[in-house]
Amino acid sequence: xxxxxxxxxxxxxVFLILAMGAAVGFVSGMFGIGGGxxxxxxxxxxxxxxxVAVASVASHIAASSFSGxxxxxxxxxxxxxxxxxxxxxxxxGTALGVWTFTLLRSLxxxxxxxxxxxxxxxxxxxxxMFWEGLRALLxxxxxxxVTTRRPGSHVWIHGLPxxxxxxRSKIYLSxxxxxxxxxxxxxxxxxxGIGGGxILVPLxxxxxxxxxxxxxxxxxxxxxxxxxxxxxxxAVTNHLVDAVLALILMIxxxxxxxxxxxAGQKIRGEHLRLLLGLLVLAVGVRFAVELVLRPEDLxxxxxxxxxx
Amino acid sequence: MIARLLLTLGGLALGATLAVAPARAEKLIVSVSNHRxxxxxxxxxxxxxLFGSVEKDANTPAxxxxxxxxxVAGPRADMVTRRKERRFGIWINTDSxxxxxxxxxxxxxxxxxxxxxxxxxxxxxxxxxxxxxxxxQRVGGDYADVVPDDAFxxxxxxxxxxxxxxxxxxxxxxxxxxTLFRTGIPLPAExxxxxxxxxxxxxxxGALVAKTETAFEIVKVGFEQFVATTAQQHGFVYGLITAFMxxxxxxxxxxxxxxx
Numbered sequence: 320x321x322x323x324x325x326x327x328x329x330x331x332x333v334f335l336i337l338a339m340g341a342a343v344g345f346v347s348g349m350f351g352i353g354g355g356x357x358x359x360x361x362x363x364x365x366x367x368x369x370x371v372a373v374a375s376v377a378s379h380i381a382a383s384s385f386s387g388x389x390x391x392x393x394x395x396x397x398x399x400x401x402x403x404x405x406x407x408x409x410x411x412g413t414a415l416g417v418w419t420f421t422l423l424r425s426l427x428x429x430x431x432x433x434x435x436x437x438x439x440x441x442x443x444x445x446x447x448m449f450w451e452g453l454r455a456l457l458x459x460x461x462x463x464x465v466t467t468r469r470p471g472s473h474v475w476i477h478g479l480p481x482x483x484x485x486x487r488s489k490i491y492l493s494x495x496x497x498x499x500x501x502x503x504x505x506x507x508x509x510x511x512g513i514g515g516g517x518i519l520v521p522l523x524x525x526x527x528x529x530x531x532x533x534x535x536x537x538x539x540x541x542x543x544x545x546x547x548x549x550x551x552x553x554a555v556t557n558h559l560v561d562a563v564l565a566l567i568l569m570i571x572x573x574x575x576x577x578x579x580x581x582a583g584q585k586i587r588g589e590h591l592r593l594l595l596g597l598l599v600l601a602v603g604v605r606f607a608v609e610l611v612l613r614p615e616d617l618x619x620x621x622x623x624x625x626x627x
Numbered sequence: 628m629i630a631r632l633l634l635t636l637g638g639l640a641l642g643a644t645l646a647v648a649p650a651r652a653e654k655l656i657v658s659v660s661n662h663r664x665x666x667x668x669x670x671x672x673x674x675x676x677l678f679g680s681v682e683k684d685a686n687t688p689a690x691x692x693x694x695x696x697x698x699v700a701g702p703r704a705d706m707v708t709r710r711k712e713r714r715f716g717i718w719i720n721t722d723s724x725x726x727x728x729x730x731x732x733x734x735x736x737x738x739x740x741x742x743x744x745x746x747x748x749x750x751x752x753x754x755x756x757x758x759x760x761x762x763x764q765r766v767g768g769d770y771a772d773v774v775p776d777d778a779f780x781x782x783x784x785x786x787x788x789x790x791x792x793x794x795x796x797x798x799x800x801x802x803x804x805x806t807l808f809r810t811g812i813p814l815p816a817e818x819x820x821x822x823x824x825x826x827x828x829x830x831x832x833g834a835l836v837a838k839t840e841t842a843f844e845i846v847k848v849g850f851e852q853f854v855a856t857t858a859q860q861h862g863f864v865y866g867l868i869t870a871f872m873x874x875x876x877x878x879x880x881x882x883x884x885x886x887x
Contacts, residue, residue, distance in 0.1 A: 324851075325852070325855040325858070326855060326858055328817070329817070378869050378870060378873040381873040381874065381877070382872075382873040382874070383880075384877070385873065385874050385876075385877030385881075386877035386878065386881040386884075389877070389881040390881055427709055427720050427723060428719070428720060430720075431717075431720065546873075547873070547874070550869055550873065551863075551866040551870055553866070554858065554862050554865050554869060555862040555863050555866055558858050558859050558865075560858065560865070560866065560869050562854055562858070562868070562872065563851065563854060565869060565872070565873065566872060569872075569873060569876040570876065573876060573879075573884075574880070576880075577880075577884045610717040610718060611716060611717055611718075612718075613713075613718065614711055614718050616782075617711045617712075617718075617782075618708055618711075618779070618782035618783070618785075618786060619708070619720070619786075620707070620709075620783060620786050620787070621706065621707050621709070622704050622705070622706050622731070
């Protein structure tokens with residue numbers, strides 16, 4: 320069934336988009352991530368402009384992280400204070416990100432920057448995850464104890480001022496690194512159309528040493544609020560949010576996520592991390608290939624204004 | 628470049644006076660099948676039909692054979708064409724050209740090749756064919772069209788043609804009788820909304836003998852147009868609604884799939 324997307328301005332097959340939403344939802348449910356880093360590239364590959372894809376995926380991630388956040392809230396697995404401090408940085412980062420997005424778009428370099436940041440971020444994070452997962456797997460096979468690495472118990476971060484007690488997470492920490500992490504996630508989320516969960520969770524665990532009981536729920540709250548904020552800002556400044564596209568994605572996404580979550584429970588942790596690492600790496604490499612290969616057409620046209 | 632623009636403009640003025648000068652031997656009467664095309668969400672393109680006839684009078688030389696050129700121009704807009712080049716091993720946009728107030732849709736139809744209809748000089752003056760249509764570019768501080776084989780101009784025309792938005796067909800006009808003609812105007816799914824001008828030019832023995840104009844309008848109706856207009860004009864409300872919709876979907880999902 321063909322449907323015309325009002326903002327993306329192209330006709331698409333509803334079932335294709337629904338299936339993409341469900342597939343990404345499955346993956347996101349399985350790994351406990353938002354899945355924006357998969358959704359945005361997929362939309363770009365089916366012909367939706369990167370700008371519309373980034374802006375519309377923001378609202379899709381808002382939906383999936385909201386349903387996630389509700390269930391984590393019921394289980395009291397969210398640290399409200401930590402979420403609030405992350406959010407102060409996150410909102411600022413999102414605003415900066417949308418501003419950068421608008422600027423790059425007017426310079427004609429937005430598509431390049433989106434592709435470049437995908438390459439850099441995804442190959443780095445994916446590579447690290449893959450390596451980490453591989454090592455854990457090899458250790459397990461050799462019969463050694465499976466330990467998650469927790470680098471240096473007293474790094475410089477713990478010497479920073481403005482310390483605060485986060486009761487639910489049972490940590491005593493300076494607010495500076497928390498705000499900075501929120502800022503970075505908000506910024507890349509708005510520019511790249513990703514929730515940033517797959518970067519935020521490792522950062523919270525390894526850098527801030529947030530316990531695993533509250534880490535995913537809290538990261539979902541940050542994702543939720545920054546993505547709602549990003550949706551608003553993209554809608555107001557760039558008019559690029561395609562609500563019809565977003566709705567189809569959301570419906571597919573939230574459904575797929577339920578099945579993904581069930582599948583995820585059956586797979587061993589290190590296998591899961593290895594798979595996720597591979598997936599992230601693959602998307603990054605796909606973008607890199609795109610940049611290096613000679614494009615099919617060297618020319619592109621963009622309408623800049625209606626003259627009536 | 629400027630010289631060519633002036634030449635074209637001069638040619639246009641000259642062409643206009645020439646067209647009026649001969650006694651009005653022929654008159655064109657035309658009509659399109661639909662003056663208001665509505666684009667609905669499942670619109671996948673359609674074809675309008677233009678009908679017309681050549682009316683002769685006492686002054687008309689007998690046994691004259693006619694050629695016809697139909698130009699359909701959609702609403703005008705500014706567009707940027709960018710070229711990618713390899714820098715530091717990757718392909719990035721480097722050079723760009725701005726096209727000013729060019730038609731978003733442009734179709735040129737005739738009954739036989741333009742070269743057979745008129746001399747290159749007349750073709751240029753009457754803007755027959757995509758190579759001769761005026762596409763104004765901003766080149767530095769100047770505004771001008773460039774030669775047809777300019778890299779940006781030809782890429783622009785080629786890309787528009789790929790989307791079916793620029794067309795040139797020299798066998799699309801058919802004469803049903805020596806004076807009665809018809810042509811189809813294909814409107815693809817991506818057709819821009821707005822007012823479309825149709826210019827019909829009649830040639831005999833390589834010279835313009837009559838011309839007339841008509842128009843039709845393309846409007847988008849229904850939900851999707853409402854969405855597009857709201858997004859453009861009420862960004863804040865649109866954003867609020869989209870965000871609210873996202874939260875509702877998420878909330879519904881958490882209820883529907885609640886395990887306990």
